[in-house]
Amino acid sequence: MNLNDLSSLMERRQDGGLSFERFRADPVLAGLQWPDDVLRDFLFEHGDHSPFVDDYGHLDLSAITWTLETIPTADFYTMPTGESEAGLIEHFAQHPVYWVTVRPPGVGRHWEEHGTWLRPPLLIDRRLLNLGSSGLQVLEGRTRVGVLRGRLREQLHAAPEHQTWVGRS
Structure with a gap:
């Protein structure tokens, strides 16, 4: 899984209808087992920020x-x-x-x-x-x-x- 695999989740977050609590509970993120601080700062806040995606979009998130x-x-x-x-x-x-x-x-x-x-x-x-x-x-x-x-x-x-x-x- 990489940042591009999360595009539909990011779109729902952008629309403002997705709180962090609902974001982290999304089944697509269940396998990550990341701390809330990391989920919030890495994915919820920056997961669709263009420079961020340019630098880290290729990472296999499940391998971190x-x-x-x-x-x-x-x-x-x-x-x-x-x-x-x-x-x-x-x-x-x-x-x-x-x-x-x-x-x-x-x-x-x-x-x-x-x-x-x-x-x-x-x-x-x-x-x-x-x-x-x-x-x-x-x-x-x-x-x-x-x-x-x-x-x-x-x-x-x-x-x-x-x-x-x-x-x-």
């Missing part, structure tokens, strides 16, 4: 297992995102305080108190994208990773490690 992992801050310094949105992380990194202030107030408080994001972003093992690749790539959460990079550059409080959802085969 998601685990909550703690990743060192240093790993995020140069971690890429998909080719279709290359440069987006650095765009957010240029103004980290701004990108936090346009979010709900709890997001900014969490950054100040804990030096990390409130909700874990999604990273993917690059070997799923290209067998010759290695390392992790930001699948969803480019703003969060950009804010982290910007906070580091501006010497604002940042934790030494961060929780993320990581997709691996």
